Amino acid sequence: MSDPILEVRKLNKSFGPVHVLHDVDFNVYPGEVTALVGDNGAGKSTLVKCIAGIHGIDSGEILFENKPVAMTDPRVPTALGIEFVYQDLALADNLDITQNMFLGRELTSGRIFLSDGQMEKQARQALESLSVRTVSSVRQQVASLSGGQRQTVAIAKAVLWNSKVVFLDEPTAALGVAQTKQVLDLVRRLADQGRGVVLISHNMNDVMAVADRVAALYLGRVAAEVKTADTNTTQIVELITSGRSDGLGLSAAAANESI
Amino acid sequence: MSSNVSVTTPADPDPGRSGADSGRAGQFSLDVDERTIGGAFRGWIGKLRSGEPGALPSVLGLVVLVIIFSQVSDRFLSKYNIGSIPTQGAYIAIIALGIVFVLLLGEIDLSAGTAGGTCAAIAAVAVSKGSLHHGLPGAMYWSLLVGQLLAIALAVWLKNYLPAVIVAIGFVLVVTNLTQHLFIALIAAICIGTAIGTLTGWLVAKVGIPSFVVTLALFLAWQGVLQFALSGKPIDTSNYDLWHNLTYGNLSPTASWIFIIVVVGLYVGYTLLTSIRAKAAGLAHDAVSLVLLRGGVIAVVAVVVTILANTNRNTNAYRIIEGIPVPAAIAIVLMVLATLALTKTTWGRHLYATGGNAEAARRAGIDVVRMKVSAFALCSSFGALGGILLASSQSSASLDLGGSNVLLFSVAAAVIGGTSLFGGRGKPRDAIIGAIVITVIPNGLLLKPSLGPQWQQVITGVVLLVAAGVDAISRRRAART
Numbered sequence: 001m002s003d004p005i006l007e008v009r010k011l012n013k014s015f016g017p018v019h020v021l022h023d024v025d026f027n028v029y030p031g032e033v034t035a036l037v038g039d040n041g042a043g044k045s046t047l048v049k050c051i052a053g054i055h056g057i058d059s060g061e062i063l064f065e066n067k068p069v070a071m072t073d074p075r076v077p078t079a080l081g082i083e084f085v086y087q088d089l090a091l092a093d094n095l096d097i098t099q100n101m102f103l104g105r106e107l108t109s110g111r112i113f114l115s116d117g118q119m120e121k122q123a124r125q126a127l128e129s130l131s132v133r134t135v136s137s138v139r140q141q142v143a144s145l146s147g148g149q150r151q152t153v154a155i156a157k158a159v160l161w162n163s164k165v166v167f168l169d170e171p172t173a174a175l176g177v178a179q180t181k182q183v184l185d186l187v188r189r190l191a192d193q194g195r196g197v198v199l200i201s202h203n204m205n206d207v208m209a210v211a212d213r214v215a216a217l218y219l220g221r222v223a224a225e226v227k228t229a230d231t232n233t234t235q236i237v238e239l240i241t242s243g244r245s246d247g248l249g250l251s252a253a254a255a256n257e258s259i
Numbered sequence: 260m261s262s263n264v265s266v267t268t269p270a271d272p273d274p275g276r277s278g279a280d281s282g283r284a285g286q287f288s289l290d291v292d293e294r295t296i297g298g299a300f301r302g303w304i305g306k307l308r309s310g311e312p313g314a315l316p317s318v319l320g321l322v323v324l325v326i327i328f329s330q331v332s333d334r335f336l337s338k339y340n341i342g343s344i345p346t347q348g349a350y351i352a353i354i355a356l357g358i359v360f361v362l363l364l365g366e367i368d369l370s371a372g373t374a375g376g377t378c379a380a381i382a383a384v385a386v387s388k389g390s391l392h393h394g395l396p397g398a399m400y401w402s403l404l405v406g407q408l409l410a411i412a413l414a415v416w417l418k419n420y421l422p423a424v425i426v427a428i429g430f431v432l433v434v435t436n437l438t439q440h441l442f443i444a445l446i447a448a449i450c451i452g453t454a455i456g457t458l459t460g461w462l463v464a465k466v467g468i469p470s471f472v473v474t475l476a477l478f479l480a481w482q483g484v485l486q487f488a489l490s491g492k493p494i495d496t497s498n499y500d501l502w503h504n505l506t507y508g509n510l511s512p513t514a515s516w517i518f519i520i521v522v523v524g525l526y527v528g529y530t531l532l533t534s535i536r537a538k539a540a541g542l543a544h545d546a547v548s549l550v551l552l553r554g555g556v557i558a559v560v561a562v563v564v565t566i567l568a569n570t571n572r573n574t575n576a577y578r579i580i581e582g583i584p585v586p587a588a589i590a591i592v593l594m595v596l597a598t599l600a601l602t603k604t605t606w607g608r609h610l611y612a613t614g615g616n617a618e619a620a621r622r623a624g625i626d627v628v629r630m631k632v633s634a635f636a637l638c639s640s641f642g643a644l645g646g647i648l649l650a651s652s653q654s655s656a657s658l659d660l661g662g663s664n665v666l667l668f669s670v671a672a673a674v675i676g677g678t679s680l681f682g683g684r685g686k687p688r689d690a691i692i693g694a695i696v697i698t699v700i701p702n703g704l705l706l707k708p709s710l711g712p713q714w715q716q717v718i719t720g721v722v723l724l725v726a727a728g729v730d731a732i733s734r735r736r737a738a739r740t
Binding site: 074075078086088090091092093094095099100103104105106108112113114117120121137138139 | 604605612625
């Protein structure tokens with residue numbers, strides 16, 4: 001078992017009087033898919049935004065490759081190699097796949113002029129490395145892509161930048177059966193290439209299909225962090241809805257106090 | 260369909276290698292094929308069917324108008340009349356070019372016309388009175404200087420360094436009174452346009468007032484400032500040869516040939532080089548035959564136009580009018596520069612991205628405020644040049660320079676050409692084609708005095724409506740497919 005690549009320790013976060021995250025511990029391991037599950041309002045998004053540098057943290061620490069880092073700005077995690085693929089994919093419809101994948105980080109010659117050929121080549125390599133077979137041209141406009149293809153492009157963007165940790169927020173939320181399968185395959189491949197992948201999802205089937213471990217949040221506390229192989233859907237659902245399941249989860253006192 | 264791909268497929272250890280093997284052909288089949296003449300034609304038909312008509316509707320509209328007007332009056336297709344179209348419409352084309360940048364962001368600038376008129380009027384005051392300090396009334400000179408300094412500060416603060424430098428140049432030219440020389444006065448006017456645009460951009464992007472309201476307010480305000488600047492009296496600009504020739508002048512036949520050969524030669528050479536290089540690098544590219552066909556058609560048209568332009572087109576014998584009109588050359592050069600800036604630079608890429616999805620652009624680390632300010636600064640700079648050309652073509656820096664319908668016609672030109680009002684879609688080329696359409700309408704009607712000028716507004720309105728209708732229908736079609 002290797003060390004976690006990203007480690008969150010005793011993280012607390014309040015918005016005014018509302019204590020959203022209580023002493024949250026959360027680990028991401030290289031080469032593994034960690035599912036972050038929890039009901040609406042459990043604090044998943046807040047946790048991700050704290051790591052992304054969008055929200056400041058009140059106390060606790062974040063370690064990247066065993067070194068404490070201060071996520072004071074969204075550019076800090078990006079510079080470290082942590083990518084976030086948000087639910088609303090943040091792709092520009094009027095640009096093509098290559099242009100979207102390089103958006104904001106274009107390759108240039110002489111700092112001003114675009115090196116389109118170079119970008120096209122690298123975009124294609126990134127998609128090839130993920131064995132993407134659903135995209136016929138990297139010069140296709142994103143407007144003409146299906147939901148699954150868009151998700152693919154958003155994920156491939158993370159590969160392009162050789163990121164070490166990738167956060168995926170509900171990547172299969174709006175997809176059909178076949179497309180969901182494609183995207184989950186892609187998620188698995190990201191981890192198989194050695195990245196730490198965090199899958200935020202409501203869908204237990206997805207979680208059981210690709211995740212190596214599951215971290216369940218319940219009202220701002222980590223109810224449990226378990227290996228997928230050691231658990232089952234029913235147990236995870238119980239952790240999400242009541243914070244405890246048999247021997248696992250928060251103590252009855254903690255679970256009740258949270259309410 | 261990749262549903263048969265196992266989740267445990269090991270990663271390709273060397274992505275570069277797979278580019279050579281046979282798996283590649285299936286994956287990016289469209290990329291490895293080169294685009295041949297037939298392919299380009301099929302692609303174009305496909306785009307039309309999927310709701311991306313591009314410049315086609317405006318070109319078709321232009322053809323229809325030309326056919327109608329050539330029936331209305333046999334003078335319409337005379338060389339003299341065609342040669343006068345650039346003179347009449349250059350200001351619309353230039354202002355529309357500037358508006359395209361703002362429209363690409365999904366914003367609008369209603370003030371570009373009057374702002375440009377104000378800049379041109381300041382230039383007129385500077386050269387006719389010999390000094391802006393004495394020429395401008397009362398506090399206006401000092402307001403101008405303070406405004407320029409403010410614009411420099413804003414531009415630097417919002418990281419628009421190039422506009423800041425341009426505004427600073429304008430400031431120096433005004434303070435040193437170099438503006439008494441006409442050419443420098445015109446440059447200063449364009450720099451003042453940049454300053455105005457920076458202020459507009461700050462109000463829209465940083466303060467957060469909707470651009471429609473900001474520029475509507477400024478549209479009204481600059482009209483008043485213009486009248487202050489002129490102290491209520493229009494200034495005749497036809498005495499200044501350089502200014503007059505900006506719209507009425509023609510390149511000499513030799514210069515016309517040089518101009519056309521350089522422009523077309525650079526275009527053909529550049530596209531050919533790109534195609535050959537991309538082919539060598541294994542990238543998506545147009546076939547050499549396609550490039551040569553396109554370049555050849557453009558070259559033939561350019562040569563025919565130049566031959567016609569280089570023959571005398573004046574109908575009376577006293578004076579020879581020949582050569583490519585200067586305003587046409589200005590419009591072509593600026594269109595090429597604008598196209599290069601939009602398609603070949605990071606700035607252009609970021610502008611399209613901001614217009615297409617501002618949130619995506621922001622998350623990608625693009626400074627959206629900076630992009631907006633730069634677009635408004637550019638728009639008003641083009642507006643200033645448009646105002647200068649307008650003053651030239653009506654031979655006067657009048658009290659309503661750039662007012663009334665000037666701006667609306669320019670927006671109409673950009674939209675008729677195919678620029679989307681919702682941002683993200685449009686090309687500088689569109690503005691030029693649209694401006695020709697807008698100019699041809701009054702030009703053709705004027706040849707038939709029995710049709711009163713009231714027809715101009717009606718026909719322009721109908722054309723705009725048809726263009727917007729084609730855009731809306733094609734967009735709905737695109738959404739369906």
